[in-house]
Amino acid sequence: MNTKVKGTIFGIVSAVSYGTNPLGALYLYQEGLSSSSVLFYRFLFAVLILAGIMLVQRQSFALSRKELKTLGTLGLLFAVSSLTFYTSFHYMDAGIAATILFVYPIMVAVIMALFFKERLSGVTLFSILLALSGIALLYQGGSGAGLSTAGVLLVLVSSLTYALYIVVVNQSSIAMSSIKLTFYVLLICMAAIALQATLISGTPLQPLTTPRMWIFALMLALIPTVISLVTMTRAVHAIGSTPTAIMGALEPLTAVVVGVTLFGEAFTLRLGVGILMILVAVLLIIVSKAIPVHRVMTKIGHVLREVPLHKH
Secondary structure (H helix, E strand, O other), X not given: OOHHXXXXXXXXXXXXXXXXHHHHHHHHHHXXXXXXXXXXXXXXXXXXXXXXXXXHOOOOOOOOHHXXXXXXXXXXXXXXXXXXXXXXXXXXXXXXXXXXXXXXXXXXXXXXXXXXXXXOOHHHXXXXXXXXXXXXXXXXXXXXXXXXXXXXXXXXXXXXXXXXXXXXXXXXXXXXXXXXXXXXXXXXXXXXXXHHHHHHOOXXXXXXXXXXXXXXXXXXXXXXXXXXXXXHHHHHHHHOHHHHHHHOXXXXXXXXXXXXXXXXXXXXXXXXXXXXXXXXXXXXXHHHHHOOHHHHHHHHHHHHHHOOXXXX
C-alpha cells in the first residue's frame, strides 16, 4: 500500500471518528449527565491516553513559560468551543449542529483577512454568502419549525472560538509534537471545564455510576479525540493538510447519519440542501487555498491556446 493510499485512509478515519462526537454525548445525556460532566470525562480519559503515548515515545513533558502562556490560551479557546458545541445538542439536532460548526474554515479566512491583511478573494466572498444561505435553510427547519436561536448562536460561538484556536496555532511560534500540544490543551480544557461546572454554573461534576456511562465516556475519549487526532496527524504527513481538510467534510455527514439512524433526528430535502450548501462553501475555501484561482485560469488559458481551431 503506497503512502497516498495510506494517507487517504487515515484522513477518512480521522473525519469519520470525529463525527461520532454526538454518539457518545447524546447517550450520556440520556443517562442524565450534564454537558460539563460529559466533556470533563472525555478530556480526562483522553489526557490519560495521550500521557501514556508520550511515556511510550519518551517525549518530554517540560514546558517553557512562553509555551505555557500559548497553551493556556489554546486550552481556554478549545474549552469554550467544546462546551458551546456540546451544549447546542440540547437545542438542536446534533447533525445540524455539526454542519454549522463546519463553517470554521470560512471564519479563519475572514479573521486572517481582517487582522493579518490576507486578501479576501471572490471565492471566499461567494463561499461566505453560500454558507450563510445554507445556515438560513437549516435555521428555518425542515418542517416549518425554526431552529432554536440559542442553539444556532451556541454553535456559531463554538465555530468562532475553534477558528481562533487555529489562528493562534498558526501564528504562534510554538514548536512541539501534536501529541504533546494536544495533551496540554486537553489538560487545560479539563481544568477549565471543572472550574466552570463548580464555580460558574453551580452544577458539580456528576460521577460515572453505570458501566454504560464508563463505556461511552471512554468511547468519546478514544474515538473522536485520540484516534481522530493520531490519524489526522498521519494523514497530514502522508498527503498534506489540504486533502486532509477536504476529507473533513465527512465529519458533519457522519454526525448527520448518527443522528438520523440512531436518535431519530429529522432529515428533509430542505435540510439536505442546506447541509450541501455549507459543505460546498467550505470545500471551495479549502480548494482555493491550495490552488489559487489565477493559477487555474492561467492553466486553462494555456490549454485553450494550444487547442487548434477548426472551421466547420
